[in-house]
Amino acid sequence: MSVSPVVFVPRGEDAVLGCSFTHPYQQHYSGKIAVKWLAREARAPPFFSCSVNNDSMEGRVGCSDSELKYSLEGDPRRGELSLLFRKVHLGDNGTYFCRVELEGAWQNIQKKTQLYVTVKPHILSLSVIEASSGPDGAPRRLQCEAEGHPLPTVTWLPASTSLMGEQVQTSQAGPYRLASSVPYLQDDVFTCRAESRLGAAEQTFPDHNTLKITLTVGGLIVLLLLLSIGFFCYMRNRARVDSPPVYGNADVVENHRLQDSDVELQLVYSTVSVTESTSSQHGRFHSCRGQQEEPAAALKPQKPLRFDGVAEAFSVARHLATSPPRHLASSPPCHHLTLKL
Incomplete structure (x- = not known):
């Protein structure tokens, strides 16, 4: 055999x-x-x-x-x-x-x-761990776990500081794994290298890709925040533009059209002006439906109307402009009413 x-x-x-x-x-x-x-x-x-x-x-x-x-x-x-x-x-x-x-x-x-x-060396993990009391007294350590067959050797490559031999702690974590650690301080940069006759592998902490991902995510968050603020400002300005104008005096312009019925409300212009005197107040009301103004003598009431206040005069004027009585509906399209308060 x-x-x-x-x-x-x-x-x-x-x-x-x-x-x-x-x-x-x-x-x-x-x-x-x-x-x-x-x-x-x-x-x-x-x-x-x-x-x-x-x-x-x-x-x-x-x-x-x-x-x-x-x-x-x-x-x-x-x-x-x-x-x-x-x-x-x-x-x-x-x-x-x-x-x-x-x-x-x-x-x-x-x-x-x-x-x-056979297994080529590769890094399984590289992370910071909380350390128990050790000979160097470091509260935190950077641990590197490597795997390979034959079992690799682990070497630490610090970016700036130097390592003493007693600061490196290495132990076998399994038949084909090694765990090695070094003292770690904030902002330290270390490279763990695992090597055997089959090849080598290394990894750096902190990982540059992790830093890039963090910066990218932060930039996206800022960008979304700016877009949200811009959209909010745009909608607020658009609401101001689309809202109907509010006049300081009593001039009101309205334009309504009913699409679902045979009744159509034409453009109505209403103006009420009030003048003060020592004895009484006089209001002059002007209403036009879809046409230009007619002479002031087109319509004159037989009897002056009296109101308890300006607000009531405006309310009656608006009502007469939108829903005139029958004896006014047949009148010319422009009406001039004088209101005495």
């Missing part, structure tokens, strides 16, 4: 553990061939087993299911016992045993091989 001493394969790829056997009377052997693969220990129960009859070389071997994690890579009837691992991970790393068992007086054979899953 021959096996591959060590098989190196990157994490996530397929691996083949090579194994083959021969015996002097293989062509005359018609019994069963049992293939077994064991992990970690030589006497451990097999995690994969398969058997075929050696009475014929025709037909397919039922030990090569492509949907399983493990399957045979070859035909045991031809002495091929290699095992295929699909998408290996770090948990698959270790020692394996290839074993073949034959019926009768033929001897059983077993040999050891090694699967070595």
Whole structure:
């Protein structure tokens, strides 16, 4: 029997553990061939087993299911016992045993091989942690956790300050992980570098991308605030422009049109002027409907009207302009009324 001493394969790829056997009377052997693969220990129960009859070389071997994690890579009837691992991970790393068992007086054979899953160094995390009382007395530390196989070495690269050897604390956080930390003060800039024979990886704290994202978000917030203020000012100015003018004197201009009925209100101009005298107040009211003014003598009331105040005079004047009595409705379109208060 021959096996591959060590098989190196990157994490996530397929691996083949090579194994083959021969015996002097293989062509005359018609019994069963049992293939077994064991992990970690030589006497451990097999995690994969398969058997075929050696009475014929025709037909397919039922030990090569492509949907399983493990399957045979070859035909045991031809002495091929290699095992295929699909998408290996770090948990698959270790020692394996290839074993073949034959019926009768033929001897059983077993040999050891090694699967070595490689992982390039990479930084898992780089963050500030609250530290317990340590030899340097630093309340906060910057911790870097790195992973790789073989296990990488971690080196700190400070931007400005210098580090003493005793300030760096490194420990193994798992079979393939290292955790290293250094004292951290506000505004310090450090680079954590993990390196092995397979390559290197590094990360800087604080991350420049994080700073860019923070500035971008702050700029967007300011921009939205300015847009909101501008929109508010625009709507307020528009409301002032769209609102009808309010006159300081008694001049009122109205324009109404009813679209849903046969009645149409035409443009009405109303003017009331008040003059004061020693004995009484006189109000002159002028009303025009859609036409220019007529002479003041177009309509004169037979009898002066008296009111208790200017507000009541205005109210009556507006009512006469919009809804004149029947004897005024047939009058010329422009009316001049003199109101005596």
